[in-house]
Amino acid sequence: MRQGGGVGLLDSILGRSKPAKPDLDQLFGLPSAAITLEASLGFRSTGTGSVAFRAPEGRAFADVQADVQALLDAGSGPKVDVQVDSFGYTWLVCRSDPPDLSALVTDLHAVNTTLQDSGFGTTLLCSLATFTDGTRTFGLVYLFKRGTFYPFAPAVGTTTTIEGAAPQRRDNLLEIQLRDLLKDDLRLEPEISRWFAVWGAPGF
Amino acid sequence: MGMQSRYGDDRQLTRATRLAVLRVGFAVLVTVGAIFVSYAVLVGVKGAVGVHAAWEWGHWWAVGALVLVGLLAAVTAFRRVRVVAQRVRGAELLPDDSRFVAMLTRLCALGDVPRPRLALIDLPMRNAFVGEGPGQPVTIYLSRHAAYELPDDQIEAVLAHELFHVAHGDTALLRVLERIADTADRKAPEFVSVYVLRSVRSLMRQREHAADRAAALLTGRPSSMAAAIEACTVPNAPIRSEDLRRAIAVGFVPPRNRGIGYPDDTHPTIDARLEVLARVATTLGA
Numbered sequence: 213m214r215q216g217g218g219v220g221l222l223d224s225i226l227g228r229s230k231p232a233k234p235d236l237d238q239l240f241g242l243p244s245a246a247i248t249l250e251a252s253l254g255f256r257s258t259g260t261g262s263v264a265f266r267a268p269e270g271r272a273f274a275d276v277q278a279d280v281q282a283l284l285d286a287g288s289g290p291k292v293d294v295q296v297d298s299f300g301y302t303w304l305v306c307r308s309d310p311p312d313l314s315a316l317v318t319d320l321h322a323v324n325t326t327l328q329d330s331g332f333g334t335t336l337l338c339s340l341a342t343f344t345d346g347t348r349t350f351g352l353v354y355l356f357k358r359g360t361f362y363p364f365a366p367a368v369g370t371t372t373t374i375e376g377a378a379p380q381r382r383d384n385l386l387e388i389q390l391r392d393l394l395k396d397d398l399r400l401e402p403e404i405s406r407w408f409a410v411w412g413a414p415g416f
Numbered sequence: 417m418g419m420q421s422r423y424g425d426d427r428q429l430t431r432a433t434r435l436a437v438l439r440v441g442f443a444v445l446v447t448v449g450a451i452f453v454s455y456a457v458l459v460g461v462k463g464a465v466g467v468h469a470a471w472e473w474g475h476w477w478a479v480g481a482l483v484l485v486g487l488l489a490a491v492t493a494f495r496r497v498r499v500v501a502q503r504v505r506g507a508e509l510l511p512d513d514s515r516f517v518a519m520l521t522r523l524c525a526l527g528d529v530p531r532p533r534l535a536l537i538d539l540p541m542r543n544a545f546v547g548e549g550p551g552q553p554v555t556i557y558l559s560r561h562a563a564y565e566l567p568d569d570q571i572e573a574v575l576a577h578e579l580f581h582v583a584h585g586d587t588a589l590l591r592v593l594e595r596i597a598d599t600a601d602r603k604a605p606e607f608v609s610v611y612v613l614r615s616v617r618s619l620m621r622q623r624e625h626a627a628d629r630a631a632a633l634l635t636g637r638p639s640s641m642a643a644a645i646e647a648c649t650v651p652n653a654p655i656r657s658e659d660l661r662r663a664i665a666v667g668f669v670p671p672r673n674r675g676i677g678y679p680d681d682t683h684p685t686i687d688a689r690l691e692v693l694a695r696v697a698t699t700l701g702a
Contacts (some may be wrong), residue, residue: 266526268636268700299522300569300637333635337526357528382513405531408521409513 231376233360236324238399242341242352243351245361246313252393255343255350259311260415261320264337265327267302280304290319297412301337305414310347316341324356340364342415349416350386352398353407360401363390364410380411426695429625436619443615444596450604507535507557515598516563520556520575527634529583532556534575536563539660541653544574545667548587556582557663569637570644574668576631577641581666584630586623590666594617604687607625614679620665636700638693645689649673 249255271416281292293305306319320339327336339354350365367381391400401407438488443501459665481658510517517534524531532554547555556578562571593616600612632638648669655661655671664671670683677685 266634266636267699269639299519300572300635334633335526337522355525357525370429380513403530405512406521406525408518408525 235356236321236328238359238361239321239324239339239354241242241361241398242317243314245352246343247398248393249343249390252401253306253389254345255348256331256345257311257313257316258342258344258349258415259316260305261308261316261339261341262303262305262414263320263327264297264301264303264413265332266300266335266337268335280323280327283330284323289399290322292323293414295414300367303340313341330350338410340410340413340415348383348386350383350390351410351413351415352394353410355401358406359399361394361398362401362404362407363394363411364407365390366411366416375399380409382409423453425486425672426692427630427700428695429622429629429692433619433622433626434702435583436622439615440619442594443600443612447596447600447604447612450608451599454603454605480634507537508556509533509535509555515568516558516571516575519568519572520579523572523576523579523634527579527583529579532582534558534683536560539664540634540655541650541669541671542566542648543653543664543665543669543671544578545669546578546587546683547582547663548582554582554587562668566644569635569640570647572633572635573637573641573644574648576635576669577627580622580627580630580634584623584626585629586666589623594662615681617680621688623666624683625689628689629692629696630698632693633700638696638700642690642693645669645686649686651675 246257280294284290286293290306293307295305297301297303304323306316306323308316310321320341324336324339327333333356336356338356340351341354342349342351344350346370348365350363352361353364354361363381363386365386367383394400430475431442516532519530520534534556535556535558537559539561542559542565544556544558544562547557549628556575558571558574562574566574597609597616599614600609604612628641632641635641645668650669650671651673655664661671665682671682674681675685677688683689
């Protein structure tokens with residue numbers, strides 16, 4: 213089911229790489245996963261979802277935001293907020309209040325489709341929807357290029373080291389638990405080395 | 417299925433690469449031809465004597481000697497790879513939660529390629545290269561100088577460049593190309609081996625351009641790539657190990673920069689690389 217991706221033999225000999233194309237359809241599996249999550253572990257959607265992509269340099273940040281909003285308005289898409297994380301990726305944040313995951317997924321799909329149709333498909337990194345049970349919060353990260361999801365759960369509470377810094381830790385146990393719970397609802401990323409952390413992403 | 421991408425091929429680069437591939441193909445033909453001719457001469461003069469002697473010893477001796485020679489050739493072929501793997505053993509593998517690995521993992525997600533391992537290594541320069549060999553997982557080695565002295569966006573550029581060497585299969589290609597050049601060097605007359613070496617190196621330079629371009633498109637930051645190339649280039653790094661020098665042949669920058677381009681350079685000149693990146697910047701801004 214993977215589209216694009218990888219490098220063919222001829223392209224390899226000529227040193228060309230085809231940009232991987234995103235696969236958006238799997239996003240619509242989220243609402244059914246949410247039902248499983250609430251029934252089994254009591255997690256509910258926070259109503260915040262986001263799309264991360266790599267904005268090319270040479271254009272002011274405000275331009276990107278205006279461009280994206282203009283593109284979304286043209287297709288009667290949702291309102292978005294824009295944030296940039298410390299790795300240089302741009303996050304477009306959608307909010308639904310009260311939390312309505314189906315509406316949120318529709319919005320995320322609209323944002324993704326807009327970016328893809330305007331030629332930014334190759335720069336899409338991931339989509340993120342966050343869930344909380346009141347104390348713990350985790351995100352389901354959707355990898356466009358793979359068409360797979362994985363859970364990202366920051367550990368609750370902070371520990372201090374001898375330098376006084378509070379290192380960021382992941383709640384690996386919860387992540388594995390979520391993977392096992394959701395394997396029937398969503399296509400989950402089998403290679404754990406691809407589960408990159410999204411510290412400081414919107415919604416946490 | 418939407419548009420494929422707003423960034424098409426770099427025609428100039430594609431044409432240059434095709435030319436280099438053809439050149440290597442021609443060089444291989446010339447090598448084979450030259451070896452064939454020299455063997456024909458050799459056989460003509462000494463062949464009769466050799467065959468006669470072999471049958472004198474009893475032919476199982478001759479077969480045994482041939483097998484031995486074959487084994488020796490195989491061992492020599494694999495020796496280089498193994499030695500590189502051993503030399504790099506002092507490397508420090510970075511854990512999954514380190515910032516550089518997080519950077520690399522995101523690049524892999526963006527480009528949809530499997531994630532190689534990432535390790536720090538001591539080199540007397542800012543550089544990075546790819547290590548790959550039998551029994552050794554693909555690993556990107558980043559020199560500590562680069563890791564501690566370059567800003568994040570430049571480290572990302574270096575990692576993206578090496579990632580595309582992995583994705584394009586350049587380490588394997590390099591081994592084949594070096595083998596061709598070595599064979600020509602040992603078996604063919606000098607004017608042939610010089611031609612073969614230059615052909616092989618011209619293809620290697622195209623691979624550097626391809627990695628630069630693909631990486632700059634992936635990160636969307638050609639200026640960081642340009643800055644990293646300039647920050648890493650040194651006139652002549654004191655790397656004494658022949659194995660490491662060979663490994664760095666697919667490194668981010670060559671261990672030695674002679675200022676102007678030579679036909680047997682492994683890397684293009686800084687100016688040539690900046691030109692390709694400038695075209696990427698134009699594409700991105702359009």
